[in-house]
Amino acid sequence: MQEPLISEIFSLDGPLAAMSPGFRVRTTQIELAQAVERTIAERSTLIAEAGTGTGKTWAYLVPALLGGGKVLVSTGTRTLQDQLFSRDLPRVREALSIPATIALLKGRGNYVCHYHLERLQGEDRALKSRGEVHQLRNIQTFAQQSATGDRADLPTVPEDAEIWQRVTSTRENCLGQDCPNVRDCFVLKARRQAQEADVVVINHALFMADLMLREEGVTDLLPAADTVVFDEAHQLPDTATRFLGSSVSTHQLLDLGRLIETAGLAHARELTNWSEQARALEQATRELRLSCAALENMPSRRVTFEAFPEPAAFDIARKALQTSLDAVGQLLASVEEKHPDLATAARTARELSERLAEWGQPARGLRSDAQDLHQIVRWVELGLHHVRLHAAPLSVAEAFSRYRQGGQAWIFTSATLSVHGDFSHFTERLGLQNAETVRMESPFDYAKQAMLFVPQSLPVPQSSEFLPAFVEQLMPLIQASQGGALVLCTTLRAVERVAALLADAYDRMGLSWPIMRQGNGTRRDLLERFRTLDHAVLVGSASFWEGIDVAGDRLTLVAIDKLPFAPPDDPVLEARLRACRSRGGNPFMEYQLPEAAIALKQGAGRLIRSETDWGVLMVGDTRLVDKPYGKQLWRGLPPFARTRVLEEAVEFLTLKQA
Known part of the structure; x- marks a missing residue:
């Protein structure tokens, strides 16, 4: 029997329309689906930028289900993962009447571990509050009743609750086939289903x-696939950088010390004084923390290896810690076969020792061939109670492109992959220069639905007067839109300041509308309140620039304080800019500007989510218009109507509100 044509499936007489009231035929959606279908048939690579409203999810799911063979769909967030698994995939599968089986697979930290849950139950003193006692009871009941063990299915325990770290496993402390609970393991069940x-x-x-594990010869995490779809693909370069690097923290070392003492005393008491061994490791770890005290005076509390302010003390402390870690690691290796807990401690000691050793090679002031070849950047980050040593590759292009398995089709899609139609910034970062690129415009009438407002005169963004002036211009727009505003800031410090300035302005004007800000609740809670409360304003940074989908009158104003240039003290960015300079390039034009353009487009994309949405996008940073490079930024935005006059923006909102 011949497969139906893509154009027929997406027609008004097709199966998708039959199950979707209000279904509209979108030419760009059909074109995207046909491009995906062609890529799957040719086992090639497609990079598709699909503007908001294209319907890209269905556009890739239909051809993937029809002819993709074994398919992996990779998303940017766990929230989108859950939405795809529980809503989009079942609906498309039902519409197409295809008996495809679907599975959801997350990292092991998302699944309750029976072994660690039982251990925590036996260590009541490890619970830090009555709240944790209550949370543990909820998790115990959940583990007995749940088919998946996925913590996203237990909303009564917040996703960021610390207790999750103690009732889930890590790659280091998983007992594998030696685990007494291996037959009931939620992680292994999920992998079998996958x-x-x-x-x-x-x-x-x-x-x-999975890419990292394959580099080490481990191939049982993800199944082999014929087709891989990367949704929200603009996030991939940063995710790749994070995972292809490594880190070791004083938290991990102190946890290891506790594990060594507990496991050693319980299962190999006769070998050594395990309490002394653990104390020696803990003391060496604290000495490392003390050697980083100079970072407290640095604005970002982080510094590259080469620029460390007091390097001698740090180098001595790191070497002493390495010696202590190696010594206890050798003891553990001699008894690791006696018990799974000793094996876990030995494996963790080996892995942390390997990561720590990266900080000794090459020595300070020297460069090695390996260092030049892999272009690794190393930096130290000082937290409130910990130090973390990071190492990351300057480029992930070679490793990422090398991972591709022969005969696979790769599809990358997002609303923000190009800079004014140029995909080179994305393709070069992932080593995808030979891919086909397509750009699908949004079907929305942006010129009628929305207006871009950039104030005529605000202080420069670096000025202490900038944020007060920004909020002063913002208040008339909030009043005209009756709330329903999302304020996106480039730093957490600005989030607090803007929220405080808005609260002061509300007090002066006698307004009692709700103001919510990042940090006062989980992201999920804040968004849920924003969707349900009248006249709400939500102030956020970073993760609030994307993945927020609030249609209708609940969101009619998006305000961005400054252009989203990455902070210059980011060690990886700093090293990439330096490398660009050294080869004679222009780091601002080649790297910083494209990154800012994509981030700005993401933030602006929160405003118009459907054909009937309307609103104003305010950008307080006048460099968008005043600087020569600003044109590259605003030309990448949707084609909104534009103004620099506050009264015109207020009038636009007032008329739409009426």
């Missing part, structure tokens, strides 16, 4: 973890 399913929904972090 091996057997036709379509598996994963996330970018898991995909990169």
